[in-house]
Amino acid sequence: MNGGPSGFNNAPVTRIIVIASALFTVVFGIQGRSRNLPWSYQDIFKKLQIWKLIVTVFGFSSTPELVFGIYLLYYFRVFERQIGSNKYTVFILFSVIASLLLEVLAQWLLKDPSLNILTSGPYGLIFASFVPFFFDIPVSTRFRVFRFNFSDKTFIYLAGLQLFLSSWRRSMLPGICGILAGSLYRLNVFHVRRVKFPEVIASFFSRLSWPSAGSTSSPTRSSRNVLGSAPTYASRRAEANAPALLSTLLEPPEESIGTLVSMGFDRNSARQALIHARNNINAATNILLESQGH
Numbered sequence: 001m002n003g004g005p006s007g008f009n010n011a012p013v014t015r016i017i018v019i020a021s022a023l024f025t026v027v028f029g030i031q032g033r034s035r036n037l038p039w040s041y042q043d044i045f046k047k048l049q050i051w052k053l054i055v056t057v058f059g060f061s062s063t064p065e066l067v068f069g070i071y072l073l074y075y076f077r078v079f080e081r082q083i084g085s086n087k088y089t090v091f092i093l094f095s096v097i098a099s100l101l102l103e104v105l106a107q108w109l110l111k112d113p114s115l116n117i118l119t120s121g122p123y124g125l126i127f128a129s130f131v132p133f134f135f136d137i138p139v140s141t142r143f144r145v146f147r148f149n150f151s152d153k154t155f156i157y158l159a160g161l162q163l164f165l166s167s168w169r170r171s172m173l174p175g176i177c178g179i180l181a182g183s184l185y186r187l188n189v190f191h192v193r194r195v196k197f198p199e200v201i202a203s204f205f206s207r208l209s210w211p212s213a214g215s216t217s218s219p220t221r222s223s224r225n226v227l228g229s230a231p232t233y234a235s236r237r238a239e240a241n242a243p244a245l246l247s248t249l250l251e252p253p254e255e256s257i258g259t260l261v262s263m264g265f266d267r268n269s270a271r272q273a274l275i276h277a278r279n280n281i282n283a284a285t286n287i288l289l290e291s292q293g294h
Contacts, residue, residue, distance in 0.1 A: 011077035013085045013092065017058075018073050021122060024059030025066045056120035057096055061167065068163045069121055075156060076129040078137070078282075082289045090195045091185060092125055098181035099124025099174065106173055118174055119167040127178025130160055131186050136289075138263060140281040252279050260284060 008015040060066040080088040103118060133156065141152040164175040185192055252274035259281060260270035265288050273291075277283035 008077065011080045011085075013089050014073060014077035014080050017092070017122065017125070018070055020058045021060065021070060021073065022066065024055060025063075025121075028055075028059055029063070053100065056118075057100075057122055057124075060121040061119050065119070065121055065163060065166050065171075068159050068166070069126060072126050072129070072156070072159055072163065073122065076126070076133070078286060079129060079132055081286055082136075086196050087193075089197060090192065091128070094185050094192050095128035095178065095181045096122070096124045098184055099128065099177040102177035102180055103174055106177065112169075117170060119170045121174075123163075123171065123174035124178040124181055126163065127160070127175045128182030128185065130179060131182030135186070138259065138281070138285060140259075251275070256281050256284075260288065 008018075060069055079091070083091070107118075133153075137153065139151040139153055143150055160175075164172060188194075252271055256274055256279060257267060257270050260273070261267050263285070265273075269288060269291070270284070273284040273287040274281070277287055
């Protein structure tokens with residue numbers, strides 16, 4: 001299971017988060033200060049170490065947490081492609097701020113010594129993303145292993161479970177707060193889903209994007225007509241027949257069309273999306289969701 005096309009095409013904000021998480025974790029790990037990343041209520045309100053709030057949003061406490069965290073962040077780029085970088089940035093800020101406030105509130109209410117220090121990393125964003133993942137991403141493949149039923153979404157849940165239990169209570173509380181933050185966003189508390197940043201900020205993020213290896217590049221000089229004139233008759237005929245040939249080769253199965261129709265999409269739109277996505281039902285879903293957002 002993947003999050004659509006490989007790379008960070010149309011996901012510049014996700015790329016920034018992934019790079020920042022890797023850099024903070026590696027830099028603090030090399031300096032032997034990774035133990036200083038976890039934060040506590042006393043660090044923020046008594047010692048006024050506000051920098052820990054910033055660092056804890058990005059840097060993971062250990063390499064295993066970094067591996068699973070980066071994997072999940074990379075997969076969840078699908079949501080940035082669905083709603084756009086502008087609204088996804090709002091989702092990130094809301095998830096991070098809401099989860100941090102919930103963590104502070106939980107520490108103050110529980111007064112549990114084992115929760116005095118919480119693990120660091122973008123747990124709020126990652127586990128908030130599991131809410132739309134559960135509700136909005138369809139299952140495209142099911143299989144059985146030793147009489148147990150699994151789906152292509154199982155691997156994402158297993159990676160999340162590993163991260164959730166990585167530091168026991170110190171990681172479980174941020175995970176729960178992240179899920180609550182994602183639920184608040186889905187419930188549209190304070191009408192947060194209508195919030196958008198000014199176009200200046202949106203254009204800034206769009207300029208951060210660069211073509212990935214799998215992206216389509218502009219045609220080179222050698223691929224054009226040598227004379228620089230109109231296409232030849234043969235090329236025009238080939239271009240005219242290309243859509244029909246592609247449609248014949250990639251005619252989607254009725255089961256895939258039915259799956260998308262059951263999700264509320266128009267049958268013809270579902271068929272065209274599947275053809276465009278080469279019968280990849282997840283990519284077709286992304287295409288249909290993106291078209292609804294415009």
